[in-house]
Amino acid sequence: MKVIVVGAGVVGSLAARELSKYDLDITIIEKNLDIGWGVTKANSAILHAGYDDPVDSNRAKFCAKGNAMYTQLSQELDFEIRRTGSYVVAFSDQEVKTIEELYEQGRINGVPGLEIHDRNTLLEKEPNLNKDVKCGLWAPTAGITEPWMVAIAAVENAVANGVKLVLNEKVVGFEKKGDQIKKVITDKNSYETDLVVNAAGLYADQVALLAGAEYVPLHPRRGEYILLDKKMGSIIKSVIFPTPTKTSKGILVLPTIDGGLLLGPTAVDLQDDMKDHLETTAQGLEQIRNFTRTLVPSLDFSQTVKTFCGLRPESPQKDFFVQASKVVKNFVNLMAMRSPGLTAAPAIAEYVTQEVIQQAMGFKLSKRKDFNPIRRGIKKIVELPLQEWQELVKGDPKAGRLICYCNEVTEAEIVEAIKRGARTLDGVKFRTRAMFGRCQGGFCSIKIMKILERELGKDMSEIVLKSPQSWIVDGKVRE
Numbered sequence: 028m029k030v031i032v033v034g035a036g037v038v039g040s041l042a043a044r045e046l047s048k049y050d051l052d053i054t055i056i057e058k059n060l061d062i063g064w065g066v067t068k069a070n071s072a073i074l075h076a077g078y079d080d081p082v083d084s085n086r087a088k089f090c091a092k093g094n095a096m097y098t099q100l101s102q103e104l105d106f107e108i109r110r111t112g113s114y115v116v117a118f119s120d121q122e123v124k125t126i127e128e129l130y131e132q133g134r135i136n137g138v139p140g141l142e143i144h145d146r147n148t149l150l151e152k153e154p155n156l157n158k159d160v161k162c163g164l165w166a167p168t169a170g171i172t173e174p175w176m177v178a179i180a181a182v183e184n185a186v187a188n189g190v191k192l193v194l195n196e197k198v199v200g201f202e203k204k205g206d207q208i209k210k211v212i213t214d215k216n217s218y219e220t221d222l223v224v225n226a227a228g229l230y231a232d233q234v235a236l237l238a239g240a241e242y243v244p245l246h247p248r249r250g251e252y253i254l255l256d257k258k259m260g261s262i263i264k265s266v267i268f269p270t271p272t273k274t275s276k277g278i279l280v281l282p283t284i285d286g287g288l289l290l291g292p293t294a295v296d297l298q299d300d301m302k303d304h305l306e307t308t309a310q311g312l313e314q315i316r317n318f319t320r321t322l323v324p325s326l327d328f329s330q331t332v333k334t335f336c337g338l339r340p341e342s343p344q345k346d347f348f349v350q351a352s353k354v355v356k357n358f359v360n361l362m363a364m365r366s367p368g369l370t371a372a373p374a375i376a377e378y379v380t381q382e383v384i385q386q387a388m389g390f391k392l393s394k395r396k397d398f399n400p401i402r403r404g405i406k407k408i409v410e411l412p413l414q415e416w417q418e419l420v421k422g423d424p425k426a427g428r429l430i431c432y433c434n435e436v437t438e439a440e441i442v443e444a445i446k447r448g449a450r451t452l453d454g455v456k457f458r459t460r461a462m463f464g465r466c467q468g469g470f471c472s473i474k475i476m477k478i479l480e481r482e483l484g485k486d487m488s489e490i491v492l493k494s495p496q497s498w499i500v501d502g503k504v505r506e
């Protein structure tokens with residue numbers, strides 16, 4: 028049986044990997060040049076505990092479960108997670124009341140280990156918090172990860188289990204017979220299929236519309252961020268949320284996996300046709316600076332490394348739309364994946380495979396006996412014991428050549444990233460963390476371009492940042 032998954036974000040990637048446990052012929056079609064470059068690329072990267080999702084919503088159904096699944100998933104797929112825990116902090120009596128409501132909601136949602144900490148306990152754990160804090164809701168299961176790495180790892184494992192990955196092809200239509208899709212049409216090819224899983228992120232409504240299936244209208248909700256240098260990384264240890272409002276979880280302060288500090292996001296609804304408006308705004312960044320100072324007054328914005336923006340696929344229902352189409356009999360929607368979609372994704376992948384495709388749609392799937400759940404990540408060479416590193420260098424001098432000084436990435440890791448599919452500067456960046464540090468590639472990007480040029484047998488002028496037109500150099504100044 029042939030299955031097409033549209034979209035290689037965290038949702039499509041984990042769904043494809045889950046489906047690869049069964050005897051199926053699976054193809055992922057992704058319009059970008061690499062995996063995880065949609066909504067998955069720019070978000071808060073939090074594994075949410077699950078207390079702030081309305082009881083009986085799909086968000087509540089999948090969040091705490093997905094959060095718990097990340098422990099095994101990260102071990103099988105060898106990506107990093109850190110269970111930092113999170114605090115929702117209250118500064119007024121009204122906010123204390125909201126925290127008590129969240130505690131109760133979390134208890135109903137099955138979130139383990141929730142506690143309300145008084146001011147002293149809270150300040151003992153997080154001494155840099157604003158001293159006016161009254162209390163905080165502690166969620167020990169909350170954590171952080173690198174969302175794009177979850178998607179990359181899932182696809183690498185899926186491909187090792189036989190899944191085909193098609194990049195740089197956009198789904199533009201479907202060929203149907205009656206109420207069944209027979210072919211998926213892209214801008215370059217067409218693919219026969221028996222089942223389509225729509226995980227197209229912000230564009231999932233348009234893909235469903237092309238298929239003639241049910242959909243919820245999606246509009247982008249802008250979230251801007253400021254990333255501070257590692258010097259600020261230990262100013263707090265856990266994820267710090269303000270007390271949420273009806274519309275948003277608010278602007279947060281949180282550590283990143285590679286040791287920096289992330290501040291944001293804002294929440295501004297944009298028009299439906301602004302799904303590629305990833306610009307930041309002076310107003311949004313000012314809002315982040317002003318607000319986060321009220322949580323952690325000693326934040327030093329001279330340590331700003333980068334600002335960026337992510338777009339949430341927001342729907343009027345404010346909930347995930349996860350279901351088999353009733354009108355197109357072989358079409359499944361995984362749509363409206365706003366927060367906590369990253370956290371929920373493993374649980375959604377399992378649910379869609381077992382309860383939607385097999386039970387509700389009636390597809391008979393047989394489990395493969397040879398499924399291998401294990402994928403190993405690219406070895407971080409500077410973290411090896413010195414003797415082991417020295418041995419490695421004897422066999423491969425590239426393991427001894429540091430290319431990215433900020434995040435200490437060697438040439439051997441960059442070459443390995445290229446072997447695993449990186450074809451662009453961003454492809455190397457998101458697989459190795461090179462160019463992710465303080466200098467943002469100022470010193471190392473030219474060296475990485477030369478490695479890409481050599482390994483891919485291309486000319487420097489053909490090396491791009493992330494899209495086919497995003498070339499960096501135009502030619503030689505001197506011959």
Ligand SMILES: Cc1cc2nc3c(=O)[nH]c(=O)nc-3n(C[C@H](O)[C@H](O)[C@H](O)COP(=O)(O)OP(=O)(O)OC[C@H]3O[C@@H](n4cnc5c(N)ncnc54)[C@H](O)[C@@H]3O)c2cc1C
Nearest residue numbers: 034036038058065066067070073198228250367368369370
């Ligand atoms: C500001 C912000 C903060 C967030 N914070 C968190 C958080 O802390 N924790 C959390 O759990 N969740 C968070 N989320 C939500 C989370 O990021 C998303 O739920 C998740 O990344 C959605 O993944 P996806 O795979 O559905 O979408 P995407 O990552 O967008 O993947 C969809 C893919 O489909 C591709 N595609 C689209 N159309 C086509 C087509 N026609 N043909 C082929 N390919 C196509 C796209 O290129 C894309 O790669 C946040 C989101 C935002 C924006």
